[in-house]
Amino acid sequence: MAELSAPGKERQEPHRDRGALALAWFGILGPPTAWAAQLLLSEAFAEVGCEAGGFSSMSLVLVLITLVALAIAVAAGIVALARYREAPSHDGDAARVERMRFMTLLGCLSSGLFIVLIVLGGIVPHLVMPSCTSP
């Protein structure tokens, strides 16, 4: 029979724990958030710009949005990769270490996919498409 530890057991270094957890979540959710913002803002600016008829100044804004989104996705990936490679601290318990590795692995993969998506969705269309035509 497993004995459940009493509640309120002191957590070791609670502040570092909370920071590490926040970074782990940033790794997983940062890239999609950046992509979502890039998608919505680009779509809004593209539609508004095309309505107003002037694409050229708007294109600078679109490039900027894409670069910021890309930077966030890359940053999240770097953070996740660094944490994933870090040797687990010896005083962490096995479940927490396993969970942290899990989350940081997910962060690396999430970042990778969204970097591709941001580039594909944000940069390639500008190179390929004539801007304000309608099919």
Added chain:
Amino acid sequence: MATATEARLEEIWGEEPGPASWFTTGDHKRIGKRYIVTALIFFFLGGVEAALMRWQLAQPGATHLTPEQYDELFSMHGTTMIFLFITPLFTGLANYLVPLMVGTRDMAFPRLNAFSYWIFLGAGIFLYAGFAVGAAPNGGWFAYPPMTGPIFSPGINMDIWSLGLIFLSISTTVGAINLIVTILKLRAPGMTLARMPLYVWAMFVTAWMMVLAMPPLTYANVLLQLDRNLGTHFFDRAYGGDPLLWQHLFWLFGHPDVYIIFLPAVGIVSTVIPTFARRPIVGYPYVALATVLTGIIAFGVWVHHMFATGLPTLGLTFFAAASMIITIPSGVQVFAWLATIIRGRRPVFSTPFLFAVGFIVVFVIGGVTGVMFASVPFDQGVTDSYFIVAHFHYVLFGGAVFPLFAGLHYWFPKITGRTYSETLGKWSFWLIFVGFNVTFFPMHVMGLMGMPRRVYTYSPDLGVDGLNLLSSIGAAVVFGGIVLVAINAIKSLVSGERAGADPWGAATLEWATTSPPPHYGFGSIPVVTGRDPLWEQPELGSDLTLTDGREILGTTVTDAEPEEALPMPEASVLPLLTALGFAAVFVSLLLGSVPAALLSTLVTLAFIGAWTWDLGGVPG
């Protein structure tokens, strides 16, 4: 022979059989079963609607149905299958399974759970009331204005549809919140996020998607009601409105909705395949992440339903890109499942396993046509033809109903305590698999040959007569297969062999209980040290039994460390009364009576007040 602990728990959690407890129960297992049975009844109704349509389309120029009747049938078929069958059924299954799989005794809010079922039942009856008054919804399942606006749809049909869906959205939202809180706060000690069963991951992501996707639909339906009945101009170009506003709002909901349908199916397949391949799933982190990312990216592709509306090309390409990328996580999952089968021992070819493999075949075909649609030029050629009808049936029937049948067979012994007939199961699988492909594969060709969708008949000049006839024959075969499933279920319920706790030798916690589980679920709070508890741990229980009252254990969000004992509410009729109050509000709105609506609102508020009062300090 029940131990003293078990007897005490039965005393606390047990319910008297009989009508009174039927109306007051908050037991997740009873509510789950209720959802499943009700949703299956709607499945049958949706199937009858489909059968009637295939009968009409079997030959060109047929006159079995009038155009108006045909409109009502295809509108209600889509609405029923999506809103009243598949999502409530997966919700009901989750209701039953998630608390057991995470090792707790009920959902976080049992009364809210009961309430969400009653609303679902009420909304379903509301939507079908249209048939009773000869005014069933007839604007399709996506209801585009101006056709569904006040000028072109003057009858009550579309009011039934939009009010009915607003009504239903209460159930969906509240049910989703319940699932999320259950999964975050009630997992067994040791079940960190890295050890959660993939079915639980799937339901977790699905529930979040419901919370975020329902509001755009509800808002759109409110606007439609206002345009139809109060003279507003949201969708009216002449006054500054825009019909495309509806399309954006609807598809902002509608695309995530198809993943709300698909992800629970993914969760089922990720559970069934490892059991019968007799090894843990290959690539657990990849499958978990794929589930999360599919759910997220699903919110960024909605414009692909609008490629033919004249939007500027640049905007379309953002969504075309995302629509192509979203296939990557799905592909990863397929590879994980295949790898699990290949690297496992010789698989057990049980009925659930057959349906899971059948799903992979059919879903991949549907996914391939889906990627074709991500290409704007191709989409503009075939949209609104039978090619799209083929695609979405492959991903919805193939992608959701096959896993559903896998899951229903898989958990049948656990839920009913009986085993089903494998012979009947295998026959029903082959009939459904073959029938399905005979019904829907020809539709790809029909679409490419120019047959539009949503037509009550077609010209013999199109050259699709034979294909339509073939498709209708296939539909009859599918119907036969489903009838066979029903026979199997009923026969087994009545005279099937009794099932043990774990007939499949599966890994997740629900198989640690008896079949069916007792009212209290687990005798002691289980402790988990890995992803496949029943395969990895000789000893599952702990010394914590929580027998002082109706209590469950609350744990922390990321690592499921024990926090405190949480009191659970007693059974109550208030959820049912509150749901009836809401029903009265919506009926009043449909009939256009402001006094009745106000009165019903006051009565509903009174019931809600009584409900919160009755709980005292207990959340429920």
Added chain:
Amino acid sequence: MSVARVEPRGARAPGWWGMALFIVAELTLFGTALASYLFLRFEAPTWPPPGVEQPDIVLGAIATVLLVGSSIPMLLAERGIERGSLMRMRICIAISIVMALGFLAIQGYEYSAASFSWRTDAYGSLFFTILSLHALHVIGAVLIVAWLEVRSLAGHFNREHHAAVQAGALYWHFVDIVWLAIFLVLYISPRF
């Protein structure tokens, strides 16, 4: 062994999570509403349309101060019950209710004084629908916290047990914050 039986505080209580998630759904609803406003706005050549006056920014600002300001007594009410002071909680909630009613009165005046209705055009439809949607939520929040007052008179709350108060206060703050977004989009942005 036993597990603590105190009521989980704040962020750890399931009821808090339930309210927080409900608020997420509501935020999405309002976000969608404001997006629909911006969508139709950027399709229109002029906004507001010709013949329609700009929203009264002075009245709007007063209403904003009243409503957003009412979050302060609500915070004090929460702090009060956390210390076990029922009197402080009741008084502060009452103040918040009065301020919210003031907000609703101003809104009501604005509706009646407007030269256009929701039938005039899409601008009118959006303006009145979004404002009414929010006003209904204010009424809802008032009913929720008023009910909390009644329950507190029946002795439902004390220092250890007041999760419902926290949930109700959270909803109140949400209604106030959302108003800020609505004020920005409906009252201020048309001037640019």
